[in-house]
Amino acid sequence: MSRFREPTAFQAPNADWQLLPFRFERIDERILLTNLVGEHLFLSGDEFQLLADGALPADSPLVRKLRAKHVIREGSDDLPVELLALKARTRYRRLAEFTSLHIFVASLRCEHSCPYCQVSRQSSDREAYDMSAETAALALDSVFRSPSSNIKIEFQGGEPLLNFELIEEVVERAEARNESEQRNLGFVIATNLALLDKRVIDFCRAHGVYISTSLDGPADLHNKNRPRPGRNSWELATEGIQRVREELGVDRVSALMTTTRSSLDRVREIVDCYVEQGLTSLFLRPLSPYGFAIKTKSFDAYDVDRWLPFYEEGLDYIIELNSQGTPMVEQYAAIALKKMLTNDDPGYVDLTSPAGIGIGAIVYNYDGDVYASDEGRMLAEMGDTTFRLGNLHRDSYEEIMLSDALLGPLEESFTGSAPMCTDCAFEPYCGADPTYHHATAGDYLGRKPNSGFCRRNMAIFKLLLDRYESDPSTRALFTTWATH
Amino acid sequence: MIERSVHFDASGHSLDAVQRAAYRLSDRLSCEISKRDDTIEATLFLAEDAEDPEALIAEFRNEVLDQALRERIRTETSDIRNLVLALAFSKTGLTDTDV
Numbered sequence: 001m002s003r004f005r006e007p008t009a010f011q012a013p014n015a016d017w018q019l020l021p022f023r024f025e026r027i028d029e030r031i032l033l034t035n036l037v038g039e040h041l042f043l044s045g046d047e048f049q050l051l052a053d054g055a056l057p058a059d060s061p062l063v064r065k066l067r068a069k070h071v072i073r074e075g076s077d078d079l080p081v082e083l084l085a086l087k088a089r090t091r092y093r094r095l096a097e098f099t100s101l102h103i104f105v106a107s108l109r110c111e112h113s114c115p116y117c118q119v120s121r122q123s124s125d126r127e128a129y130d131m132s133a134e135t136a137a138l139a140l141d142s143v144f145r146s147p148s149s150n151i152k153i154e155f156q157g158g159e160p161l162l163n164f165e166l167i168e169e170v171v172e173r174a175e176a177r178n179e180s181e182q183r184n185l186g187f188v189i190a191t192n193l194a195l196l197d198k199r200v201i202d203f204c205r206a207h208g209v210y211i212s213t214s215l216d217g218p219a220d221l222h223n224k225n226r227p228r229p230g231r232n233s234w235e236l237a238t239e240g241i242q243r244v245r246e247e248l249g250v251d252r253v254s255a256l257m258t259t260t261r262s263s264l265d266r267v268r269e270i271v272d273c274y275v276e277q278g279l280t281s282l283f284l285r286p287l288s289p290y291g292f293a294i295k296t297k298s299f300d301a302y303d304v305d306r307w308l309p310f311y312e313e314g315l316d317y318i319i320e321l322n323s324q325g326t327p328m329v330e331q332y333a334a335i336a337l338k339k340m341l342t343n344d345d346p347g348y349v350d351l352t353s354p355a356g357i358g359i360g361a362i363v364y365n366y367d368g369d370v371y372a373s374d375e376g377r378m379l380a381e382m383g384d385t386t387f388r389l390g391n392l393h394r395d396s397y398e399e400i401m402l403s404d405a406l407l408g409p410l411e412e413s414f415t416g417s418a419p420m421c422t423d424c425a426f427e428p429y430c431g432a433d434p435t436y437h438h439a440t441a442g443d444y445l446g447r448k449p450n451s452g453f454c455r456r457n458m459a460i461f462k463l464l465l466d467r468y469e470s471d472p473s474t475r476a477l478f479t480t481w482a483t484h
Numbered sequence: 485m486i487e488r489s490v491h492f493d494a495s496g497h498s499l500d501a502v503q504r505a506a507y508r509l510s511d512r513l514s515c516e517i518s519k520r521d522d523t524i525e526a527t528l529f530l531a532e533d534a535e536d537p538e539a540l541i542a543e544f545r546n547e548v549l550d551q552a553l554r555e556r557i558r559t560e561t562s563d564i565r566n567l568v569l570a571l572a573f574s575k576t577g578l579t580d581t582d583v
Contacts, residue, residue, distance in 0.1 A: 018560075018564075019560050019561050021557070021558075021561040021564065021568070022557065023554070023557075026550070036565065036568060081568055081571065084572075085568045085569075085571035085572040086572070088568060088572035089573070092572070420507060423504065423551070449507070449510045449511035449512075450510075
């Protein structure tokens with residue numbers, strides 16, 4: 001008797017195959033297929049026709065390819081069902097975690113007067129625009145009502161360092177409370193760094209606080225975008241970045257940029273600026289269609305079709321830098337690639353469905369108002385309070401989290417039941433973003449064929465897939481970004 | 485406004501597939517859909533300055549075919565889709581049957 005069974009014994013007992021749920025999109029001459037959990041493959045037109053007609057020969061190499069990607073299964077094969085279930089469960093695991101990012105607006109005051117900023121106030125009136133200790137204590141109660149095992153508290157503004165005493169108090173009280181709660185607790189201060197001093201540095205060192213700052217590119221561009229008395233925003237920001245790197249560690253500071261019309265022709269200089277500062281990641285962000293950005297016409301200064309070439313040039317330049325040995329990650333691509341190439345979901349609020357508003361991130365405003373997202377509070381500053389869920393001084397946690405202002409947009413924007421999204425091959429990578437669509441289309445869903453959000457993200461997904469498929473070294477780089 | 489009628493055999497195309505195709509292209513055309521006996525009629529309205537009206541109408545026809553295929557995939561795989569999702573969300577504490 002043979003020690004091993006004949007190879008035929010390992011073949012599927014039945015050569016017949018069945019379709020598994022998948023979606024497709026025609027891209028140029030090829031067809032992109034994504035399975036139930038977003039794993040993808042490309043087919044030629046002829047191959048797709050064979051699949052569509054049910055005429056795929058059982059011994060075709062394509063059958064193995066399609067089985068590997070859970071697009072088809074052999075008749076009696078249960079494994080694909082179990083694997084898809086496991087992967088789907090991994091993908092949606094954040095839902096059970098609930099709110100993990102809690103944003104405290106420590107002060108609305110700011111010494112900058114950036115034309116694209118939606119919320120800041122030029123004021124010395126602390127009573128009017130700073131969060132009080134009483135409000136912060138209520139916000140902290142709300143933070144620990146979230147069942148999430150990972151809690152991140154982010155201080156925003158205005159300029160939150162203008163109310164640094166409150167930051168100190170919240171961090172210390174949260175840490176004390178966490179001795180019994182035992183959550184994975186972290187802190188971030190989103191600051192322009194102009195007010196960074198020894199007290200802030202020492203406190204951040206003692207409590208493991210991370211710094212997130214804004215760097216829009218070279219000095220002239222940054223200072224034009226971000227005016228302040230002395231016209232030295234860039235100098236203060238870059239000095240601050242270096243100081244944090246030296247005194248707290250290179251990984252303790254990250255930077256974000258915002259694209260204005262003046263940035264559109266300068267993406268390489270912007271990337272170079274980040275490299276010169278020793279930063280290893282940047283986030284090529286378009287301007288948000290909210291608040292002052294619309295009022296000051298900054299947003300109208302360019303549209304998606306102007307922004308996409310900027311993004312493409314920036315991404316290609318970053319790929320080129322990496323190939324030459326200079327490490328740099330484009331953060332939006334990294335978020336999308338994690339969704340495209342792994343079964344994990346980074347939980348980025350704009351790219352989740354159900355939307356991340358409230359259940360992924362929540363905002364406690366300086367005055368106790370609670371917003372479903374940072375963009376929601378920006379809209380409120382312009383008089384649109386659609387995304388105000390309640391007020392910490394008046395409403396209970398249950399009233400806030402079960403409010404129609406939260407449940408309505410969550411339900412109505414869900415891409416699993418949204419027209420066009422349900423059929424879209426990119427849906428597993430994309431998000432609902434009811435705030436964007438409310439601001440631009442007047443309802444939580446928007447009409448996707450006219451949606452700038454849809455157009456931008458579809459173009460980015462196609463771009464990433466194109467670069468991933470066309471060059472082995474870029475494929476390796478993207479895999480690193482996705483699994484980082 | 486350019487107006488063109490396109491007809492589909494109702495035995496091979498559903499109203500839903502034609503509606504979904506019209507929605508997908510609704511940034512470039514508008515559409516009235518009616519069904520009479522065995523025929524679905526889609527009346528397409530294109531802007532007078534539409535770049536290539538014939539190509540857009542051909543794109544609409546192809547999109548209806550793709551939507552018909554998507555419908556078939558949805559129907560054929562709906563049981564297994566439900567099975568996978570039921571399995572994925574079992575014992576998570578998120579569904580009534582867990583408690």
